[in-house]
Amino acid sequence: xxxxxxxxxxxxxxxxxxxxxxxxxxxxxxxxxxxxxxxxxxxxxxxxxxxxxxxxxxxxxxxxxxxxxxxxxxxxxxxxxxxxxxxxxxxxxxxxxxxxxxxxxxxxxxxxxxxxxxxxxxxxxxxxxxxxxxxxxxxxxxxxxxxxxxxxxxxxxxxxxxxxxxxxxxxxxxxxxxxxxxxxxxxxxxxxxxxxxxxxxxxxxxxxxxxxxxxxxxxxxxxxxxxxxxxxxxxxxxxxxxxxxxxxxxxxxxxxxxxxxxxxxxxxxxxxxxxxxxxxxxxxxxxxxxxxxxx
Numbered sequence: 001x002x003x004x005x006x007x008x009x010x011x012x013x014x015x016x017x018x019x020x021x022x023x024x025x026x027x028x029x030x031x032x033x034x035x036x037x038x039x040x041x042x043x044x045x046x047x048x049x050x051x052x053x054x055x056x057x058x059x060x061x062x063x064x065x066x067x068x069x070x071x072x073x074x075x076x077x078x079x080x081x082x083x084x085x086x087x088x089x090x091x092x093x094x095x096x097x098x099x100x101x102x103x104x105x106x107x108x109x110x111x112x113x114x115x116x117x118x119x120x121x122x123x124x125x126x127x128x129x130x131x132x133x134x135x136x137x138x139x140x141x142x143x144x145x146x147x148x149x150x151x152x153x154x155x156x157x158x159x160x161x162x163x164x165x166x167x168x169x170x171x172x173x174x175x176x177x178x179x180x181x182x183x184x185x186x187x188x189x190x191x192x193x194x195x196x197x198x199x200x201x202x203x204x205x206x207x208x209x210x211x212x213x214x215x216x217x218x219x220x221x222x223x224x225x226x227x228x229x230x231x232x233x234x235x236x237x238x239x240x241x242x243x244x245x246x247x248x249x250x251x252x253x254x255x256x257x258x259x260x261x262x263x264x265x266x267x268x269x270x271x272x273x274x275x276x277x278x279x280x281x282x283x284x285x286x287x288x289x290x291x292x293x294x295x
Contacts (some may be wrong), residue, residue: 001025001083008088008089009033010090014044022065029041029069029078030079044065048166070280079103081222084114084250085113086116087103090246091238104130112166117142118242119242122158136154139151140265149188150175184248185246193239193255196227197239199214200228210228210291233268233283236277273287276291278290278294
């Protein structure tokens, strides 16, 4: 595999493009918005600058990495010669099904189609294509350039050959791939989201405050970041979406989203991306303080 196309230039998409390009792959980064593409390239450049300051890479390495990334707003053009497409669009099932239907029609016959979904069924996504054996989940963790894990999710019809190819490819990126099967939430979010939801319930029921809950989990459980702070970074809308997938998929009330989470998302308090969630980020990420609504 030499030519990679990443669909979606948001937080995950630009991180995925970054790691592929840094490892020598030619990357087409595709988004419907030229502004999103410009922001993505600026973000990648900034992250590479941080690596330079840490003496992980050189200025020449940065230039080479950026030169391997080509921005596109035309998906047909972006995927025309792709060996692998990694979809990293919004966590919305209807959007993903639409994208995969289009990819199946326009990508080369031997191209593998991967999705970076954090919870949506790979089997369901594969069913809209004529190549279900070549459809797979490739769930990177955020921030992609830093986090080592990649969940490699097999759909019902994903072939052994496709799975082995993606496992090897992930290792070539310097990641640690873990093969899992296609059930709601896979492994990471099936375990993580109920914990975050329970932390929100603890706040909702008045058991403790935002900082107190996060402090207990950081100091008592050795978590590097408290669950409410982490939820803000993931995006409360994304957390809600994943919990709904778990709830619908298993039919178990233990996955029901906390009403406080639902209300916050409805009100537009989505965490870091909106400037306010459980914490207030209006002064910058390094100066976070408990959101006014929880004082």
